[in-house]
Amino acid sequence: MNMQESQREFVFKQEEFDFLRKIVNARTGIVVADEKLEMFYSRLVRRLRLLKLDSFAAYCGYIREDITGNELLELTNAITTNLTAFFREPHHFNYLADTLIPSLVQHATDERLLRVWSAGCSTGEEAYSLAMTLDQTLSPNTHWDWKLLSTDIDSRVLHHAAEGVYPADKVAVLPEETLKHYFLRGKTLADQVKVKPALAKRVKFGQLNLMEAWGFKNPLDIIFCRNVIIYFERKSKIKLIDKFADALKPGGHLFLGHSESLYHLSDRFESLGNTIYRKIE
Ligand SMILES: C[S@@+](CC[C@H](N)C(=O)[O-])C[C@H]1O[C@@H](n2cnc3c(N)ncnc32)[C@H](O)[C@@H]1O
Numbered sequence: 001m002n003m004q005e006s007q008r009e010f011v012f013k014q015e016e017f018d019f020l021r022k023i024v025n026a027r028t029g030i031v032v033a034d035e036k037l038e039m040f041y042s043r044l045v046r047r048l049r050l051l052k053l054d055s056f057a058a059y060c061g062y063i064r065e066d067i068t069g070n071e072l073l074e075l076t077n078a079i080t081t082n083l084t085a086f087f088r089e090p091h092h093f094n095y096l097a098d099t100l101i102p103s104l105v106q107h108a109t110d111e112r113l114l115r116v117w118s119a120g121c122s123t124g125e126e127a128y129s130l131a132m133t134l135d136q137t138l139s140p141n142t143h144w145d146w147k148l149l150s151t152d153i154d155s156r157v158l159h160h161a162a163e164g165v166y167p168a169d170k171v172a173v174l175p176e177e178t179l180k181h182y183f184l185r186g187k188t189l190a191d192q193v194k195v196k197p198a199l200a201k202r203v204k205f206g207q208l209n210l211m212e213a214w215g216f217k218n219p220l221d222i223i224f225c226r227n228v229i230i231y232f233e234r235k236s237k238i239k240l241i242d243k244f245a246d247a248l249k250p251g252g253h254l255f256l257g258h259s260e261s262l263y264h265l266s267d268r269f270e271s272l273g274n275t276i277y278r279k280i281e
Contacts, residue, residue, distance in 0.1 A: 010048055012041050016056040020044070023063065024079050027072060028153060029211045029236030032079065043078040047071075073155060080154045081231065084122040086166075086173055087129045089226065091274055092255050096130075096222075100253060101137045104221070105144060114138065114146040115220045117247075119210060120228030121150035124161025124203075125170070128195055130224065131203050132182055151208035162205045164195030210240055219249040226275075227257035234265075241266040250281035 017040060021032035032040060044059065053059050063071050087093055104114065116134065118127045127150035138144045152158050168191050171179055179185075183193040208214055210228070223244055229237045244254055245268040256262070256275040269277035 012056045029232040031233045077154045077156045082122045082157050084125045086125045093133045097137045112144040116148045116222045118150040119225040123157045127203050151206050153209045164200050222253045224255045248279045252279045
């Protein structure tokens, strides 16, 4: 037994860790590595206290018997990594505004509607960054409209995203003019800002597990799925990328996180550099 083990409030055996991480993997595609045991413990200990359970063995039993699926959701919520930021990896937003959208506008056919999906949107910063970029580049005089769907598996972060309230320091990266245009700052929100209703109502948030079937009626133009597949095992990545290709229009674009790649995962995309991919027509 190491120091950390002896200091634990609850006994957490390897077999319980294995049972729980297997469930997480089957549901989400996320691989929980051996060295994540401590993280797993510290995130789940709150659930045990809340449920007034006296051991991880009891928690495993609780999960097994929970026919509502609610605890499975709580387990997933506790284990997902939700780190995000406004205009994270800004080159992607610059590419949208300076290259991709002007090119789409220039080569427009009849349908002047851009369908965009932020898949794994966490607390909403990526979605609102996309919404601001789309709003600024597809101004009314381009005669284009856009729809933005933003989804995540984690119900807790979606709640935060839909509220659209953030600590003021999170938006410090934005130019003052953009901040004034899209965010409210008032006495009641001392150190916080809130996305203005005009922008908020343009973003549709919903819960969606990327491992399950999803049915888009219309093909998409752009998918942002950044810093999500990095946590997935290879077979889940392959399946997911294939589903992304099916969901996109020919020539549609997929944006991944900076440490992610389609290398050896799919031959349905060409790389445009900077983890931007274009579906081969
Ligand atoms: C690190 S955040 C990335 C947020 C944002 N895309 C960014 O790059 O800043 C990863 C998000 O993926 C979500 N996620 C993980 N597995 C998922 C799954 N199977 N289906 C949907 N979302 C998932 C997590 O809940 C988490 O909010």
